[in-house]
Amino acid sequence: MTDDRIMTIREMCDAYDVTPRTLRFYEAKELLFPIREGQKRLFTKRDRARLKLILRGKRFGFSLEEIRQLLDLYDMGDQQQTQLARTYEIAQQRLSDMEAQRDELNQAIDELKEQMRWGEKMLASMDQSKRAAE
Amino acid sequence: MTDDRIMTIREMCDAYDVTPRTLRFYEAKELLFPIREGQKRLFTKRDRARLKLILRGKRFGFSLEEIRQLLDLYDMGDQQQTQLARTYEIAQQRLSDMEAQRDELNQAIDELKEQMRWGEKMLASMDQSKRAAE
């Protein structure tokens, strides 16, 4: 299976369009845990799954720290239920934050659209006078 | 008219809920141009109008640099319609960015909710076994 292949740092960089620095940085921040064979890092299927989630999280505007916490939720097996419950709390908190953020964003979008109707009219009228002047 | 009153830095801070540091910072970044009477800054109606736009811009997620450019174009007023059109373009771009961001956010919210249903069941079942064990 090419699925559980092990990848070098370069293969990872090419596959996910990130720099080596970024991968090492993520490792330092305990977001990834590549195998350390001697000096080299070897990235497993698990690292790839985590990296995908990291990148997606970033697109959503999460901080790396928030992402780290969410990642812990993902690969929690049969841990202590207090831990699990705690993580669940965090996720809930994060969810309501996101919903609030979405609502603000929607409001901002509406406001901006409103603003733009202004400029639209302005442009139209200026276009008119420009045509008239020709 | 209290409309074209001149305001001190403190009055501005109170009126717009910003710190003096912020106002000086905006001046340094050439977003505001208060009159310098001796040492003191005096903010005119124009500065207030600009500040309002700055704060609104920030809510829309523009960077200060983007805002500065928009303000400059805005200032050109009805001079060049090309500038106005450019402003409109920028706003449109930002709008679609925001909408894309909102959509991604919504998707992320759904996904996170999905994840959480997982943890919910898990918590419930663990609670069961805990009760049973007592």
Added chain:
DNA sequence: ATGGGAATTTACGTTGACGTAACTCAGACG
């Protein structure tokens, strides 16, 4: 004159997510 309370300037600190040297080290190749 003196103290108090603003406002000012200068300049270093902060946070997050890496970028960018600079230097070392380990294999691979000819």
Added chain:
DNA sequence: CGTCTGAGTTACGTCAACGTAAATTCCCAT
């Protein structure tokens, strides 16, 4: 054996948008 390539480590640099501290200056009331 020398060199080239790729990977590694260490550590300082960057960018945004201010915060914060220190030292100074100003006007005004007591």
